[in-house]
Amino acid sequence: MSDASISRATGSRLLSIGEFSRYAGISVRMLRHYDERGLLTPASVDPFTAYRRYTPDQLRVAGRIRTLRDAGCGIALIAELLPLFAAPEALRERLARHAASLEAAVAELEAQRRLALSLADALDAPWAEVGERIFPAVRTLWLRRTVACYPAEGELWDDLRDLLAHPDGVDPARFGDLVGATYFDEEFRDDDVEMAIWRDYDGPFTARDGFEIVELPEQRVAWTTHRGDFDTISNATETLGAWIAERGLTRTGAPFNVYVVGPGREHDPAKWITEVNVPIA
Missing domain, CATH: 1.10.1660.10 (Multidrug-efflux Transporter Regulator; Chain: A; Domain 2)
Incomplete structure (x- = not known):
């Protein structure tokens, strides 16, 4: 035309x-x-x-x-x-999904920004000190599951909070201060991570909603302290891995973290303190 x-x-x-x-x-x-x-x-x-x-x-x-x-x-x-x-309703729904993806991208960029700043701050920092100790046996309330990725550990802690919000059969007064997470995969994984979260507990409990009582045995461990958020916690595992290998030791069990000061107690990530432990022989 x-x-x-x-x-x-x-x-x-x-x-x-x-x-x-x-x-x-x-x-x-x-x-x-x-x-x-x-x-x-x-x-x-x-x-x-x-x-x-x-x-x-x-x-x-x-x-x-x-x-x-x-x-x-x-x-x-x-x-x-x-x-x-x-079709305005369909458009609104699709735009909402796009907005959600942008929010995820913003969160990822913020994590990258924090990591860049922490890397700069750590240039002059000394290597973390590694020690060896006997980690005592402990009775825990435990939830083990495979989750999408390591940050999805928060989903398990959400489930524990939900359990404690309706404490039928759980006595909140019988919890101790020991809070941790154990990681079972032989290698680092980008997805489908098997882990357990736990708190020391000496009260009664009947297994439900995936929770159970698990007795953790006494273990000889190599350990170090990580301070700050979890974006740079691999620095601690690198230090531990080098220390163990240099001494001809071997890992004998699942590594675990102890959250001395964690997100459940302190909102400022700069104040978090995590003890990273690797069972050794």
Whole structure:
């Protein structure tokens, strides 16, 4: 269809790509890119000059593309979302999922920022001191599960808080101060991590909701203290691993952490104190 025919059909003149770019707030280069990707096809392309022209109505589509782009949507997601403007409820639901993914990305960036700062702070810090001790036997209330990743340990602690919020058969007064987590996988894992959380407890309890009483045996361990949040706790495990190997020792059981001061007691991560333990022989 010729430009004149399109103009008669729409009741308005066509806009050159330069005019359209100015009104839409999108560069000519990006308009050509959106055309190539099928997001915004010009109303008319001259077969001899390749000049692109657009209808005024396409400015609304261009505005939606620009807004979605600025909201962090890539080409594929924009292509998915554009048809949903005709179905507002579906669009709201999909945008909510996109917003949730952005929140996760923000959290990841914040963790990376903290790690960069902690790395800079640690450049002049001495290596953590490693010691050897006998960790005493302890009776614990224990919850063991496979979770998505190491940070998902918080889900287990949430379950313990829920249990204590309805303490039928559990006596909160019988808990001690020992709080910890044990990690059972032979290697570090990026996902599907098997772990247990526990607190020392000398009261009555009938196993339920995955919780049970577990007697932890006396163990000879190598241990060190990690201070701060958990983003850099691998520094402690590196130190322990080197210390154990240099002395010709071997690991004989699942490593475990003791949370001397942890998230449940202190909101400021800089004040957290974790004892990292590896059973040895």
